[in-house]
Amino acid sequence: MKKELIKIGICGYGNLGRGVELNIAQNPDMELAAVFTRRKPPGALKIQSDVPVVHVDDAADWRDKIDVMILCGGSAQDLPQQGPAFAKMFNTVDSFDTHAKIPDYLSAMDAAAKAGSHASVVSVGWDPGLFSLMRLFFGSVLPNGKTYSFWGEGVSQGHSDAIRKVNGVADAIQYTVPKAGALERIRKCTDPNSTPLELIPPNFTAREMHSRHCWVATKDGADEAQIERDIKQMADYFADYDTTVNFISQEKLREFHSKLYHGGKVIRVGKTKEMSDEVNRHALVFSLKLDSNPEFTSSVLLAYVRAVYRLAGRGEYGAKTVFDIPPVLLFPTGAEDAVKKLL
Amino acid sequence: MKKELIKIGICGYGNLGRGVELNIAQNPDMELAAVFTRRKPPGALKIQSDVPVVHVDDAADWRDKIDVMILCGGSAQDLPQQGPAFAKMFNTVDSFDTHAKIPDYLSAMDAAAKAGSHASVVSVGWDPGLFSLMRLFFGSVLPNGKTYSFWGEGVSQGHSDAIRKVNGVADAIQYTVPKAGALERIRKCTDPNSTPLELIPPNFTAREMHSRHCWVATKDGADEAQIERDIKQMADYFADYDTTVNFISQEKLREFHSKLYHGGKVIRVGKTKEMSDEVNRHALVFSLKLDSNPEFTSSVLLAYVRAVYRLAGRGEYGAKTVFDIPPVLLFPTGAEDAVKKLL
Numbered sequence: 001m002k003k004e005l006i007k008i009g010i011c012g013y014g015n016l017g018r019g020v021e022l023n024i025a026q027n028p029d030m031e032l033a034a035v036f037t038r039r040k041p042p043g044a045l046k047i048q049s050d051v052p053v054v055h056v057d058d059a060a061d062w063r064d065k066i067d068v069m070i071l072c073g074g075s076a077q078d079l080p081q082q083g084p085a086f087a088k089m090f091n092t093v094d095s096f097d098t099h100a101k102i103p104d105y106l107s108a109m110d111a112a113a114k115a116g117s118h119a120s121v122v123s124v125g126w127d128p129g130l131f132s133l134m135r136l137f138f139g140s141v142l143p144n145g146k147t148y149s150f151w152g153e154g155v156s157q158g159h160s161d162a163i164r165k166v167n168g169v170a171d172a173i174q175y176t177v178p179k180a181g182a183l184e185r186i187r188k189c190t191d192p193n194s195t196p197l198e199l200i201p202p203n204f205t206a207r208e209m210h211s212r213h214c215w216v217a218t219k220d221g222a223d224e225a226q227i228e229r230d231i232k233q234m235a236d237y238f239a240d241y242d243t244t245v246n247f248i249s250q251e252k253l254r255e256f257h258s259k260l261y262h263g264g265k266v267i268r269v270g271k272t273k274e275m276s277d278e279v280n281r282h283a284l285v286f287s288l289k290l291d292s293n294p295e296f297t298s299s300v301l302l303a304y305v306r307a308v309y310r311l312a313g314r315g316e317y318g319a320k321t322v323f324d325i326p327p328v329l330l331f332p333t334g335a336e337d338a339v340k341k342l343l
Numbered sequence: 344m345k346k347e348l349i350k351i352g353i354c355g356y357g358n359l360g361r362g363v364e365l366n367i368a369q370n371p372d373m374e375l376a377a378v379f380t381r382r383k384p385p386g387a388l389k390i391q392s393d394v395p396v397v398h399v400d401d402a403a404d405w406r407d408k409i410d411v412m413i414l415c416g417g418s419a420q421d422l423p424q425q426g427p428a429f430a431k432m433f434n435t436v437d438s439f440d441t442h443a444k445i446p447d448y449l450s451a452m453d454a455a456a457k458a459g460s461h462a463s464v465v466s467v468g469w470d471p472g473l474f475s476l477m478r479l480f481f482g483s484v485l486p487n488g489k490t491y492s493f494w495g496e497g498v499s500q501g502h503s504d505a506i507r508k509v510n511g512v513a514d515a516i517q518y519t520v521p522k523a524g525a526l527e528r529i530r531k532c533t534d535p536n537s538t539p540l541e542l543i544p545p546n547f548t549a550r551e552m553h554s555r556h557c558w559v560a561t562k563d564g565a566d567e568a569q570i571e572r573d574i575k576q577m578a579d580y581f582a583d584y585d586t587t588v589n590f591i592s593q594e595k596l597r598e599f600h601s602k603l604y605h606g607g608k609v610i611r612v613g614k615t616k617e618m619s620d621e622v623n624r625h626a627l628v629f630s631l632k633l634d635s636n637p638e639f640t641s642s643v644l645l646a647y648v649r650a651v652y653r654l655a656g657r658g659e660y661g662a663k664t665v666f667d668i669p670p671v672l673l674f675p676t677g678a679e680d681a682v683k684k685l686l
Contacts, residue, residue: 022616102686103679122360128686130480130627133670135685137473140646141640143369147593167496216369239521249437259621273365274637280634284473288534293622295615303483323674323681326478327668330483336446338666342478343445343471 004307007033008302009062011086012072013045015260020070021049027302029332030230032068035289063089068305070094075286078103084112085121087162087319091118091312093304095125095297102321104129109319124304125297126288127151128240131266133322134150134286137318138268142282145270146200148186150209150269152176162237163214167229168222169251173257174212178265182209187343189244190283200269206240215257217250262293303330349652350376351645352405354429355415356388357647358603359438361639363413364392370645371427372675376409399425408430411439411648412654423448426465427455433637434655436647438468438640445471445664447590452662460526462655463662466648467629468492468640474609476665477629481611485625486532491529493552497605498636505580509573512563514593515552516600519557521608525552532612533626543612549583558600605636605651646673 008030010017017035024030028075032054042055054062059069073079075098086092087109093329096105106122113120123129127149133148155177162173186201214231218224230246232238237325248257265287290296304322307329311320331338353360360378367373377395382388385398397405402412412433416422418441429435430452435551439448449465456463466472470492477491506515529544530535557574561567571588575581591600608630617623633639647665650672654663674681 010571019615034651076575081551084674099686103682106682130484132686133480136674136681137476139685140642140649140670140675141473143675190634246556272362272635272642273368274635274638278634280638282634282639283630283631283632285628287626287628289626289628290619291533291625292619295617295623296625299486299615300484303486306483320488321686323671323678323683324669324686326669327479327483328665331479331666332483332486335664335666338479339446339449339664341443342482343466343475343664343666 003029005029006305007031007065007306008065009034009036009059009069009090010072011036011056011059011064011069011082011143012074012078013037013047013075013138014072015294016298016301017072018048018303019294020072021047023295023299023302026305027297027332028303030305034062034121036062036069038072047057049144055213059086060089060224063075066090068308069300070301072293072307075101080108082110085122087112087118087120087290088116090116091308093124093308094120094122095129095301096123097125097128099128106321111321114318117315117317119308119317121304121308121325123321124301126290126300127264129297129322130286131264134266134284137288138266138284142268142270142272142284143270145268145282146203147266147268148182148201148204148209148312149264150178151264152210152262152289154264155260156212156261156262159212159214162234162259163231163254166227166234168170168219168227169340170217170219171253172214172216173253174215177211177213178308179209179211183265185324186267186269190281198269207242211244212238212241212277214245215248215253216245217248217253259291261285261291262295263289306330306332345370348372349372349648349650350375350408350410352379352409352412352433353415354379354399354402354412354425356380356390356418356638357415357420359644360413360415361391362635362637363388363415363644366638366645369642370649370675373645373648377405379405379412384507392583402429402433409433410472411651412437412441413644416446423451426463427451430455430461430463431459431463433459435463436467436569436644436651436653437463438463438472439466440468440471442471449662449664456663457661460660462651462660463669464651464664466645466664467644467663469633469643470607472640472643473631474607474629479608479666481609483627483629485611485613485615487615488625489526490609491547491552492607492609493521493546493547494607494674495522495528495553495605496515497607497633498603499555499605500603500636501558502555502557503581503617505557506574509570509577511562511570512561513560514596515557515559516520517558517594520554520556522552522554526608529610529626531614533624548554550585554585554587555581556606557588558596559588560591560596597642602634603636604634606630606632620644629657649673649675 345515
């Protein structure tokens with residue numbers, strides 16, 4: 001008897017969609033069924049796999065042929081509309097990452113998924129995603145302490161996109177770099193030899209935690225000084241950070257700045273109540289080092305495909321976050337095997 | 344209206360039980376109701392809190408006055424019998440840590456908890472516990488790779504106890520130390536500058552990953568050479584490791600080797616399928632540095648008390664592991680708040 005595979009649809013074929021397509025092969029319980037695109041005609045989109053490329057408007061025809069649809073569109077333009085529309089038709093996984101808008105998006109997805117008797121998990125990836133889980137675990141098991149999230153060194157696609165919209169910019173990339181001083185100050189708080197002994201590190205400002213480094217290729221005749229000012233003054237993205245702007249040719253940008261590597265750390269430092277008169281401090285650290293952000297993110301999405309598929313199979317409809325998902329649902333071979341091999 | 348607090352019972356008042364007692368104060372939604380002991384009369388046990396000390400044989404009288412019982416007894420002698428007996432009467436959390444026997448213990452606890460309409464979570468702490476969770480998350484989100492668990496530098500209470508049973512030993516402590524060579528070889532696998540490029544590190548032997556360092560106080564007239572041989576040849580505990588044995592007076596042992604600090608790392612190194620012809624590697628690392636192992640472990644147990652209390656409130660009876668628990672159940676202020684603050 002052939003094992004039943006989880007049939008996956010990919011909606012949106014950018015870096016993330018391509019990463020999902022490739023990494024399905026790493027999961028022997030999954031297979032790709034179709035890729036969905038807004039391109040007209042859809043056949044103009046060349047993909048790597050031998051599956052149909054379908055126009056998004058025809059997605060409804062695939063309701064019975066897709067177990068889980070992975071929404072690989074952008075959080076700003078695509079997902080707010082596309083997410084709920086697809087959650088009515090399919091079980092879904094997405095990487096919606098506009099932090100401030102997650103509660104509204106979650107609630108729209110929950111209503112749509114319940115209306116369609118489907119399961120969805122939103123905001124999957126590494127942040128939001130694995131980093132969020134670590135913040136929750138760390139804060140819950142060590143309530144008296146502080147949690148710090150550091151991103152980088154690595155390429156922020158959101159910040160790179162923001163620079164590309166500046167007048168006169170042809171292309172750009174932005175590296176986020178954690179500040180060594182903040183990391184060192186946190187490290188010292190768990191080093192019994194440091195003096196003076198600081199038990200819990202301070203609250204850092206945005207500027208104290210990260211710096212931002214931009215590599216920009218300009219359009220012909222652009223005003224570099226103006227571009228630099230426009231970038232450095234951009235609210236939310238750059239104004240609160242030490243930002244450097246470097247100009248470079250389009251060719252050099254492609255040659256030396258094309259890798260979408262990333263990484264980061266979640267750190268919690270805290271205290272427990274002491275049995276003796278000693279002060280007992282604890283540090284929990286989760287760190288990631290990724291050669292390719294979209295490839296790793298797609299690999300995380302696929303683990304949550306398995307969870308959504310299992311939730312839908314049990315009739316647990318509605319939209320959830322990584323916080324709601326019992327970890328064992330991510331594990332390919334079930335609870336008993338997980339206990340035996342990993343507990 | 345006064346908020347309903349989770350009423351906790353502590354069964355067993357060793358290091359772990361004392362840690363739980365102290366750390367309840369870090370969790371404003373919990374209160375201690377009673378401590379249970381095998382001591383006769385129970386009043387001979389002096390505790391820090393102003394709550395009753397009750398003999399374990401009278402525990403049944405407390406069924407309606409305890410929401411969650413934390414079983415702080417040992418895995419070898421206490422929990423195999425005490426666990427199921429208590430799971431029939433109470434919701435329970437324990438730190439059962441005899442890895443090979445967890446499946447049988449889980450199944451006995453599940454039957455008892457279901458018979459008594461209670462919820463239990465077994466094998467909570469940092470390993471088994473947080474480390475197990477990391478092994479499961481890491482392996483699920485990066486299926487093509489290898490996971491390594493390192494313990495230390497720190498005090499292994501199990502190994503210290505094993506030495507104390509050797510003929511002629513009065514007291515002892517054992518430090519587990521990860522081998523720098525293994526850690527460095529793993530690190531190099533994600534360093535693009537290392538040559539030759541090794542993509543995934545090898546499987547290490549036990550000896551290649553950790554060394555063991557023993558500090559031993561002997562009884563009068565003991566044969567030190569024999570003690571050293573007995574320790575180094577002990578199967579499972581020392582025979583497969585590079586072990587050093589140092590002899591020291593009981594006074595010096597107490598003075599310089601009384602801190603129960605510990606720590607460790609879970610590391611996964613793996614690859615995703617590449618979009619380009621580059622090899623893309625990723626490293627996920629979780630590390631812990633603990634000034635006091637029993638205080639931190641007790642703090643983890645308390646987070647899972649909250650989860651068990653909530654599961655019981657929903658009527659989800661039976662025994663679970665950390666793999667089964669939706670992470671949000673650990674978080675004091677609920678799912679909506681977690682999404683807003685941590686996702």
